[in-house]
Amino acid sequence: MQKKMAYSFPDEVLEHVFSFIKSHKDRNAVSLVCKSWYEIESWCRRKIFVGNCYAVSPRMVIKRFPEVRSVEVKGKPHFADFNLVPDGWGGNILPWIKEMAGAYPWLEEIRLKRMVVTDESLELIAKSFKNFKVLVLSSCEGFSTDGLAAIAASCKNLKELDLRESEVDDLSGHWLIHFPETYTSLVSLNISCLGSDEVSFSALERLVGRCPNLRTLRLNRAVPLDKIASILHRAPQLVEFGTGAYAAELRPDVFSNLAGAFSNCKELRSLSGFWDVVPAYLPAIYSVCSRLTTLNLSYATIQSRDLIKLVSHCPSLQRLLVLDYIEDSGLEALASSCKDLQELRVFPSDPFGVEPNVSLTEQGLVAVSLGCPKLQSVLYFCRRMSNVALVTIAQNRPNLTHFRLCIIEPKTADYLTLESLDVGFGAIVEHCKDLRRLSLSGLLTDRVFEYIGTYAKKLEMLSVAFAGDSDLGLHHVLSGCESLRKLEIRDCPFGDKALLANAGKLETMRSLWMSSCSVSFGACKLLGQKMPRLNVEVIDERAPPDSRPERCPVEKLYIYRSVAGPRFDMPPFVWMKDEDSALGLS
Amino acid sequence: MSEVDMAIIKPELMKSYIWLQTADGSIQQVEQEVAMFCPMICHEVIQKSMGSSKNNAISLPQRVNPAMLSLILDYCRFHQVSGRSNKERKSFDERFIRMDTKRLCELTSAADSLQLKPLVDLTSRALARIIEGKSPEEIREIFHLPDDLTEEEKLEPLKNTTDDPRIRLLNRLYAKKRKELKEREKLKNVEVEEERVDDRSVDDLLSFINGDSRDSKGIKTSKSKKKNRRRKDQQKSTSGSEATKNHNKEPNGLNSVCRSAEVGQKIQPSFGATSNLQDAEDDIFANKNEFDDADIDDEIDPALKEKLDREVEDFRRILNSNWPERMQEILSFGQERKPAHFSLNGNGSIRSTDDFAMRILPQLASQPGQF
Numbered sequence: 001m002q003k004k005m006a007y008s009f010p011d012e013v014l015e016h017v018f019s020f021i022k023s024h025k026d027r028n029a030v031s032l033v034c035k036s037w038y039e040i041e042s043w044c045r046r047k048i049f050v051g052n053c054y055a056v057s058p059r060m061v062i063k064r065f066p067e068v069r070s071v072e073v074k075g076k077p078h079f080a081d082f083n084l085v086p087d088g089w090g091g092n093i094l095p096w097i098k099e100m101a102g103a104y105p106w107l108e109e110i111r112l113k114r115m116v117v118t119d120e121s122l123e124l125i126a127k128s129f130k131n132f133k134v135l136v137l138s139s140c141e142g143f144s145t146d147g148l149a150a151i152a153a154s155c156k157n158l159k160e161l162d163l164r165e166s167e168v169d170d171l172s173g174h175w176l177i178h179f180p181e182t183y184t185s186l187v188s189l190n191i192s193c194l195g196s197d198e199v200s201f202s203a204l205e206r207l208v209g210r211c212p213n214l215r216t217l218r219l220n221r222a223v224p225l226d227k228i229a230s231i232l233h234r235a236p237q238l239v240e241f242g243t244g245a246y247a248a249e250l251r252p253d254v255f256s257n258l259a260g261a262f263s264n265c266k267e268l269r270s271l272s273g274f275w276d277v278v279p280a281y282l283p284a285i286y287s288v289c290s291r292l293t294t295l296n297l298s299y300a301t302i303q304s305r306d307l308i309k310l311v312s313h314c315p316s317l318q319r320l321l322v323l324d325y326i327e328d329s330g331l332e333a334l335a336s337s338c339k340d341l342q343e344l345r346v347f348p349s350d351p352f353g354v355e356p357n358v359s360l361t362e363q364g365l366v367a368v369s370l371g372c373p374k375l376q377s378v379l380y381f382c383r384r385m386s387n388v389a390l391v392t393i394a395q396n397r398p399n400l401t402h403f404r405l406c407i408i409e410p411k412t413a414d415y416l417t418l419e420s421l422d423v424g425f426g427a428i429v430e431h432c433k434d435l436r437r438l439s440l441s442g443l444l445t446d447r448v449f450e451y452i453g454t455y456a457k458k459l460e461m462l463s464v465a466f467a468g469d470s471d472l473g474l475h476h477v478l479s480g481c482e483s484l485r486k487l488e489i490r491d492c493p494f495g496d497k498a499l500l501a502n503a504g505k506l507e508t509m510r511s512l513w514m515s516s517c518s519v520s521f522g523a524c525k526l527l528g529q530k531m532p533r534l535n536v537e538v539i540d541e542r543a544p545p546d547s548r549p550e551r552c553p554v555e556k557l558y559i560y561r562s563v564a565g566p567r568f569d570m571p572p573f574v575w576m577k578d579e580d581s582a583l584g585l586s
Numbered sequence: 587m588s589e590v591d592m593a594i595i596k597p598e599l600m601k602s603y604i605w606l607q608t609a610d611g612s613i614q615q616v617e618q619e620v621a622m623f624c625p626m627i628c629h630e631v632i633q634k635s636m637g638s639s640k641n642n643a644i645s646l647p648q649r650v651n652p653a654m655l656s657l658i659l660d661y662c663r664f665h666q667v668s669g670r671s672n673k674e675r676k677s678f679d680e681r682f683i684r685m686d687t688k689r690l691c692e693l694t695s696a697a698d699s700l701q702l703k704p705l706v707d708l709t710s711r712a713l714a715r716i717i718e719g720k721s722p723e724e725i726r727e728i729f730h731l732p733d734d735l736t737e738e739e740k741l742e743p744l745k746n747t748t749d750d751p752r753i754r755l756l757n758r759l760y761a762k763k764r765k766e767l768k769e770r771e772k773l774k775n776v777e778v779e780e781e782r783v784d785d786r787s788v789d790d791l792l793s794f795i796n797g798d799s800r801d802s803k804g805i806k807t808s809k810s811k812k813k814n815r816r817r818k819d820q821q822k823s824t825s826g827s828e829a830t831k832n833h834n835k836e837p838n839g840l841n842s843v844c845r846s847a848e849v850g851q852k853i854q855p856s857f858g859a860t861s862n863l864q865d866a867e868d869d870i871f872a873n874k875n876e877f878d879d880a881d882i883d884d885e886i887d888p889a890l891k892e893k894l895d896r897e898v899e900d901f902r903r904i905l906n907s908n909w910p911e912r913m914q915e916i917l918s919f920g921q922e923r924k925p926a927h928f929s930l931n932g933n934g935s936i937r938s939t940d941d942f943a944m945r946i947l948p949q950l951a952s953q954p955g956q957f
Contacts, residue, residue: 007691007729013698016706020714032722034731 011036015044024049043067050074051510053091053115054535057564058099069108070134071100075115077513077558078463079488081139084515084556086541088571092116092142094124095569101128109134116140117166122147126154134160144169145196152178159213162190170196173222176203181210188216192242192273196222209234215267218242221275226254232261241265243273246300250280263287272296279306289313293340296321298347304358308333318374321345324360324381331364335371343377343402344368351381351408362389369396377402384415385442390424394431403428404439410466410491413443420444426451429459436483439463449473453480461486471498478502488513495553496523503527506534511560519557522550527559528577535562538575545575604631605643608652613643616659623662625701647699654696657689661705683712687728690716 009017018041021027031041047070050056061068075091093115100107107129117140125132132155137143145168151161152175173196179186186207191199199222208214214235223231223244232238248254258281262268268288277300292314297307304327311317311330317338324346326334334341346364350357362385369375375397385407394400414421421442429435429452438459440448444467452459453476460483468474475498477487487509495518499506506512506527521538524545528536538545539556566576602618604627621637622628630636630644637644646655664670664678683690690709697705717725726733 007688007695009691009695010698013694013706013710016698017694017710017713017717020711021717023718026718029720029722029725030717032735033725033729035734037731038735 011040014040018044046070047109048072052560052562053093053096054564054567055510055560055562058096060564062099062103066103068104069106070111071096071104071107071109072111072113073115074113077114077488077511078486079490079513079515080114084490084513086539086571086573089539089574090116090567090569090571092118092121092569094118094121097121097124097128101125105129106131108132111136111138112140113138114140116142117147118142119144119147119150123150126150129155131157133157136160136162136164137166138162139165141167145171145173145175145194149175149178152176152183153180156180156183157185158183159185160188160216161186162188162216163193164190164218166193168194170194172196173199174203176200176207179203179207181206183207184210185213186211187213188240189214190216190218190242191220192218194220194222196220199223201227205230205234211235212237214238216240218272219244221245221273224248225258225281229254229257229261232265236264237267238265239267240270240272240294241268242271242296243275245276246274246281247276247278248281250278255281255284259284259287266291268292270294270296274300277302279303282306282310286313290315292317294319298323298345301325301349304330312337314338315340317341319343321347323347323349324358325349326364327359328361328364328367329359331360332367332371335367339372340374341368341372342374344372344375345379346381347379348381348406348408356383362386365389366392366396369393374399376400379404379406379439381406381408383408384412385421385424386414386416387419387421387424387427388416390421391427394424394427398431398433400428400432401434402437403432403435404437404463405441406439407441410441411443412441420447422448422451426455429455434458437461440467441465445469446473446476449476453477456481458483460484462488464489464492466491468492468494471495474498475501478505484508485510487511489517490514491516493518496520499523500526503531503534506559507531507561509561511558513556513558515556517557518553520550521545521548521552521554524554524557524575525550525577532565533561533563535560535566535576537570539573540575541573544572604637605640606637606655607643607645608650608655609646609648610651612652613640614652614655615640617663619666620659620662623666623702624658625703627700647696649692649699650696651692653689654692657693658696658700658702658705662702665704679708683708687713687716691729 014037018027018030021030024047027041027045031038031045042064044067045065046068048061048065048068049072050061051074053073053075073093073096075093076085076089079085080089091114093112101124105128108131110125110132111134115137117137122143125135127150135151135155135158140163143166148161148163148168151158173194177200189207199220201223204219204223208217208231215238217231217235217238218240219231219242221244225244225246225248228243232241262285265288269291271285271288271292271294274297279302282302289310290313293316295311295314295317296319297310298321301323302310303325307322307326307330311320311334315337317334318340319342320334320338322330322345326346331346334344346360360382362382365378365380365382366389369392376399378400379402382405385405413419414424422445425438425440425444425448429438433455435456436458438452438456438461440463446469449468449472452462456462459481462477462481462484464487471494473492474489474494477484478498479502484505489512492514494514499519500523524536524538527534537558537560538554539558540554542555545552545554570576603615604618604621605613605615606621606627607613618631622631626647627637627644631638636642650658661682664682665675685693690712694706694709694713697709716728720728723733725731
């Protein structure tokens with residue numbers, strides 16, 4: 001076939017065109033078109049996302065993309081949130097910071113998730129990047145308020161400091177004082193995870209008062225309710241606000257101050273915090289409720305009655321995070337008042353209790369699926385489910401993209417028919433053609449995986465526990481789910497066969513986690529030795545995995561693709577093939 | 587006739603014109619206010635006094651052919667009129683930009699050479715929109731670009747890594763360290779041994795001692811072992827949560843200390859995350875049920891089991907073939923789309939290794955939710 005002559009652009013023109021192409025997916029496509037585009041694109045790439053810090057080395061990234069200004073890196077696998085990844089496993093950001101300190105002096109943004117960040121890393125960041133603007137540490141750990149003090153003191157152009165859900169060693173609430181009096185550029189501050197009983201409140205007030213562009217402020221629990229008014233008066237332009245403990249003695253003057261302060265905040269769209277709620281103070285926020293798009297009540301132990309009153313004031317709500325105190329009746333009220341709802345997360349107030357403590361069943365979710373036409377994302381903890389409810393939800397809401405159902409007791413059958421929930425979840429994947437994330441629970445056989453493999457073509461992330469009967473289940477998923485990137489499995493009877501038969505698939509995914517399954521050490525060794533672009537990590541804290549016979553099932557298995565080869569920072573309880581074993585020398 | 591008389595009779599003659607010459611030699615005159623909208627032309631007129639007559643026509647850059655010049659002048663003619671509203675301008679732009687990709691490319695290039703930034707932005711954005719959402723192959727088709735990235739280039743980073751002498755040394759040191767640890771473990775593996783011994787019933791031991799030809803059971807993951815493990819998990823999670831004071835990961839009333847011996851995990855609801863719809867801690871799995879140790883194979887339909895066995899055997903055969911040869915094969919594929927080498931199902935869901943190689947480098951820097 002004759003190829004027409006390509007129209008050739010000068011490089012600057014191409015670069016200019018690329019500057020309008022923002023999404024990572026599109027940038028990646030552009031870089032693969034041809035040699036010249038590859039080179040130009042790599043020079044003008046400003047933002048990179050590394051979904052697995054061990055998939056590539058910092059040096060490789062720097063070599064390929066020399067002009068980066070914004071970096072996002074993720075470390076531990078998702079199941080680390082459930083303590084399945086032992087301490088010391090890895091995911092330390094320091095090697096990255098060290099390399100970037102030299103190579104990217106103009107780096108502006110660092111966003112990390114599930115990584116170990118020490119004070120040394122924070123101090124290095126503070127010292128190395130003169131124009132540093134954004135630091136987001138999501139579910140990170142390993143640092144203290146000393147590290148934060150270094151950032152506050154040195155980063156004159158800092159706009160965003162967001163510590164969401166990280167574990168911080170609170171040495172002193174006074175790190176806030178390290179923001180110089182001349183510093184005024186703060187736009188977003190999230191310190192909701194800090195535990196310190198003494199946040200230097202006066203420093204906080206002064207900081208808030210002198211930063212006119214502040215739009216997001218999420219306080220920690222220690223900030224008392226009676227201080228909120230003075231904060232809000234200093235920052236009436238806030239768009240997102242998180243309270244501290246929302247409790248105080250009932251006093252009319254405190255209430256009216258609070259209500260007045262809230263009513264002054266005309267731009268407020270998102271509220272969170274609400275630890276220890278005293279319901280009598282809830283009406284203080286009513287003046288902003290009509291404009292609220294996000295409401296996070298996942299700490300608020302308030303009863304259904306108060307919750308119903310609250311949500312009925314919020315017709316513009318798009319995201320709601322709430323405890324199961326909302327009960328079915330509250331969800332029905334939600335379904336009738338909040339027609340713009342896109343995302344719902346219902347968390348369990350008492351997950352370890354044997355008997356249900358609240359009247360929240362599958363009916364609540366069915367009601368929301370019927371009443372909220374824009375509902376796309378669901379995370380729902382409950383104690384019972386039925387196939388008929390799941391089928392109804394699927395038919396009502398084919399636009400679902402995220403469906404994470406957590407029936408608290410493993411292997412719970414359909415409470416009406418006592419059958420498995422295969423058919424219900426099958427309906428979900430069949431009807432919701434754009435489903436990207438799915439978590440399964442309840443009694444499930446291999447059949448549900450057959451449905452998933454057949455229908456869930458856009459599924460990117462799947463979480464499975466206590467499900468399936470045999471390797472066939474895993475085989476269905478690995479062979480059928482074309483878009484699968486992350487698969488996490490625990491306590492399922494999946495063994496070597498499906499894994500080995502679909503080894504190639506693993507190179508097309510970001511990662512696979514399997515714990516308490518039946519994959520043998522021998523299979524892991526085989527995979528590791530023969531697939532050079534996969535890192536096969538066997539995690540076993542009881543004893544070195546290679547001290548056992550090959551038939552032994554491994555405790556935990558984490559497989560991820562990588563061009564960086566084996567990592568060098570493995571603790572002793574992690575086994576991975578090394579070069580010697582790959583060559584058959586050990 | 588005086589100049590003034592001429593102006594009354596033929597007012598358009600009094601408009602000033604600029605003379606422009608395109609690379610093909612053709613010369614034309616263009617209304618001054620229109621032409622001057624282009625910074626490059628403006629510069630020639632003002633700084634170098636060019637363009638006032640046919641003889642000193644401004645030579646336009648090569649990338650501006652007559653067709654492109656015509657388009658550009660249309661653009662300038664519209665936009666140089668000051669009274670227009672933003673809405674009008676936007677509307678004009680949207681209509682103006684509708685042309686085939688080839689012309690769009692030429693136009694971008696031409697506008698760039700005349701330094702006409704607003705038009706460069708307009709055309710660049712249009713090109714960006716064409717590129718967005720497409721695969722590399724599709725983009726190549728549209729712009730007639732060569733497929734000249736080689737496999738070798740993509741595999742390069744990995745080769746570099748393994749060749750690095752420091753890395754080889756580290757690997758060897760690490761292997762040594764692990765061996766040492768293994769030795770140490772063997773010395774104090776009493777606990778482990780005891781677990782193994784526990785697996786054998788008294789009967790077994792007796793019959794062994796008495797010389798019965800009973801197969802040694804070997805190491806079997808028994809239920810008791812699982813219990814040990816689970817208890818350890820629980821201890822870990824409870825001690826972990828207490829030690830780290832993980833109260834901020836738990837809502838009110840949720841005590842991370844396990845109340846029943848069975849429960850192994852804490853739940854961690856997501857909170858505070860305003861913009862991140864995709865990530866949150868969620869599922870809780872109460873670790874109650876014992877894992878069934880029965881031979882899993884028994885559950886599979888024998889025909890399917892056979893199929894799976896065959897597939898695994900195929901896979902093993904392929905893997906056990908000479909590895910360097912394999913790599914050579916892959917590297918020499920070039921543009922061919924061979925079927926997946928390592929997947930043995932037929933439905934093509936597993937991409938070939940060369941596909942993976944093609945994607946791996948940029949995909950490592952991909953969007954959340956993509957990698």
